[in-house]
Amino acid sequence: MAAFTVGLLVSLAAVTVVAAPPASAGSITANADALDGTCASLRVYSGSSSVGYVARSGAGYGFTSSASGATSFRLEATQLGRYEVIGSDGKPAYQSIVGFILAGDSYGDRADFTVTKAGDRYRFTATATGQVMGSFLWSLGAASSSYTIALATATGCYIPPDIDPGVTGTAAPGIDGSGKLVGTIDAHAHVTAAAAFGGRMHCGEAWASGGVQVALAGCDTHRSLNVGALFEAIIGGTDPVNSPEDGWPTFGDWPQHNSLLHEQSYFRGIERSWRSGQRVLNALLVANRAICELFPYRDTSCDEMDQIRTQSRYLYSMQDYIDAQNGGAGKGWFRIAATPAQVRNIAAQGKLAVTIGVENSEIFGCREINDVPQCTTAQIDAGLNELQALGVSGIYPVHKFDNAFGGTRFDSGVSGAFVNxxxxxxxxxxxTATSCTGPSDNEQPLVNDDLVRLLSFGAVGLPPGAVLPIYPSGKICNTRGLTSLGRYLIQTMMQRGMIIHVDHMSVKTAQAVLDMATAAHYPGVTSVHSWSDPAMIDQILALGGFVATYAHSVPEFLSEWRANNAAPHGSTIVGYGYGTDVNGLGDQANPRPNATADPLVYPFTAPNGTTVNKQTFGSRTFDLNTDGAAQYGLFADWTTDLIQQSGSDSPLLRKQLMSGAEAYVQMWEQAIAW
Incomplete structure (x- = not known):
């Protein structure tokens, strides 16, 4: 308290108001959304009169008439036009509840200031409270709207922690001389998963206003034997007893290739992949009401359409945040595209095009309860209108559960029991399943043992009166196929030129959809993460659709890629993709089995010509050879390793992967033109 009193006295002595001088050579006058990383002194004005330069004093800040005595502040963007104002001691300024602006210990809502231009100066407003930064009882604090702040270039600013993509050199252009896209496509990623499933089942964020320390902090809900650790053990096979949750900066516990309820797509990892040749990322907004309701902690609704809307806002906010990190609105490398023309324009600028799809089980509320549909054609039309307004271009009509459109393709093992x-x-x-020959939904038996093991974890239980099912051994097929509402949805999607994802459909449902597309000669059909029977893949190729393989370990991917190229219509493949399913409750690529004897050597040259070194998060350095694809940045490494390990097929694989984005966009253009 004594130190703060001294600060007030110093401020009182320095609060003499003087007329404003003309702007100096060191004055900063950039747009309000272009100040990220600025190191500046802050000079407070009341109207046209100077109050003084802001200087650290006691627990907060006072004023001094001397520029040499001013504190240097770093402006760290938290969103477009919003900043954390960090002193040279690393402490962020925050708006206290009593009016003073004080020096805090970490980022929070009250340490966030919205900045707007006011002539050659700026107005700083506490984002949470609406209070304007100015003079309060002779110290820095809440004031009237007449107060503005002049910024001048300074030195000695604190530099907050960040993550370097680890990529150097000049990348090859995003389009070739004929205007075709050059680069890879991740056709199936869940970069918005932090906002899914009620907002608490997933630990970590792809981005956060408070930076990496906030985005990648550990979560108490996922510590040893807490419900998050138990859920992750069920889904990913992690150890629920040994889960210390040491996220930033040590990352001893996560991310791992199978830490499926922890963030694996922090934006600096995505940036690394883009800088290494990725051209398109298909961001799937994902939702599941039943799984959301099983998890006891949540901040948002479990209604699946509400989850989709929340994730859409998250994705657009992510774009804005990356813009703020790169000079202002529209200047970031992460650009959302709602049309093929927008993808081509973004690629021509050398940026990453982000397309949007939707993958959920009760889309538009279209669940079925004991085979009675819970929606109408009018709801489908309204839902499609809403999704297209959000920029959505593709839909999974069926996901993990049977719904009003058709039957699902089964998962297996304990995770399958969980989904069942x-x-x-x-x-x-x-x-419900029957034995079948030919294409099948699951070649592993689904038996009571899996459900018994699931229930042994204690995290979930059976509804009262439920009796465990028993399934046939060997190849089995879902008895449910495409419904009349499903046919209406598919026909309407074709009329709108939307991309139909057949992955996760039962073979009975998928075959009916492919029959409709074949009869109509509709090319806008895809399978992009190995969730369809191989027989369905060849039919998609025959239609002129697009195919990608789940980003498995390198040997698994190469095996499937070769099989698809050898299929009856494999010669039609001109571009090929991968689907990471990152954050999507599926394992990422594990370390290659022979990596010790034949490792990927760092640094390496990426397919686009850049030089790529190992990426470091805090004190942890990632290595594909030992970590697998533990976080998204490692897909740059994985892609290069994939090509290097393909032997004599290397030229063909490289060509198809680097033509993947173009092939996807051509398929989309043809669907729209249909």
Whole structure:
């Protein structure tokens, strides 16, 4: 308290108001959204009169008439036109509840200031409270709107922690001489998962206003034996007993290639992949009401359409945040594209085009309860209108559960038992299956043992009166196929030129959809993360659709890629993609089995010509050879390793991967032109 009193006295002595001098050579007058990383002194004005330069004093800040005595502040963008104002001691200024602006210990809502231009000066407003930064009781604090701040170039600013993409050199252009896209496509990623499933089931963020320390902090809900650790053990096979949650800066616990409830796509990792040759990222907004309701902690609604809307806002805010980190609105490398023409324009600028799709089980509220649909054609039309207004170009009509459109393709093992329980909660019935030959939904038996093991974790339980199902051994197929509402949805999607994702459909449902597309000669059909039977893949190729393989470990990917190229219509493949399914409750690529004897050597040259070194998060350095694809940045490494490990097929694989973005966009253009 004594130190703060002294600060007030110093401020009182320095608060003499003087007329404003003309702007100096060191004055900063950039747009308000272009100040990220600025190191500046702050000079406060009341109207046209100077109050003084802001200087650290006691617990807060006072004023001095001397520029040499001013504190240097770094402006760290938290969103477009919003900043954390960090003193040279690393402490962020925050608006206290009593009016003074004080020096805090970490970022929070009150340490966020919205900055707007006011002539050659700026107005700083506490984002949370609407209070304008100025003079309050002779110290820096809440004031009237007549107060503005002049910024001048300074030195000695604190530099907050960040993550370097680890990529240097000049990349090859994003389009070739004929205007075709050059680069890879991740056709299936869930970069908005932090906002899915009620907002608490997933630990970590792809971006956060407070930077990496906030985005990649550990979560108490996921510590040892807490429910998050138990859920992750069920889904990813992690150790629920040893989960210390040491995120930033040590990352001893996560991310791992199978830490499926922890963030794996921090934006600096995505940036690394883009700088290494990725041209398109298809961001799938994902939702599942039943799984959301099983998790006891949540901040948002479990309604699936509400989850989609929340993630859409998250994705657009992510674009804005990256813009703020790169000079202002529209200047970032992460650009959302709602049309093929926009993708081509973004690629021509050398940036990453982000397309949007939707993958959820009760889309438009179209669940079924004991085979009774819970939606109408009018709801489907309204829902499609809403999604297209959000920029959505592709839809998974069926995801993990049977719904009003058709049957699902089964998962297997304990994770399959978990999803089957969700199907019971969503529809009122377990999956129903029959033995089958030819294409199948799951070649592994689904038996009571898997459900018993699931229930042994103690994190989930059966509804009262539920009886465990028993399934045939060997190849089995879902008894449910495409419904009349499903046919209406598919026909309407074709009329709108939307991309139909057949992954996750039962073979009975998928075959009916492909029959419709074949009869109509509609090319806008895809399978992009290995969730369709191989027989379905060849039919998609025959239609002129697009195919990608799940980004498995390198040997698995190469095996499937070769099989698809050898299929009856494999000769039609001109571009090929991968689907990471990052943050999507599926394992990422594990370390290559022979990596010790034949490692990827760092630094390496990426397919686009850049030089790539190992990426470091805090004190942890990632290595594909030992970590696999533990976080998104490692897909730059994985892609190069994939090409290097393909032997004599290397030229063909490289060509197809670097033509993947073009092939996807051509398919989309043809669907719209249909």
């Amino acid at each position: 329980l969700g199907n019971l909660l969503s529809t009122g019935h377990w999956w």
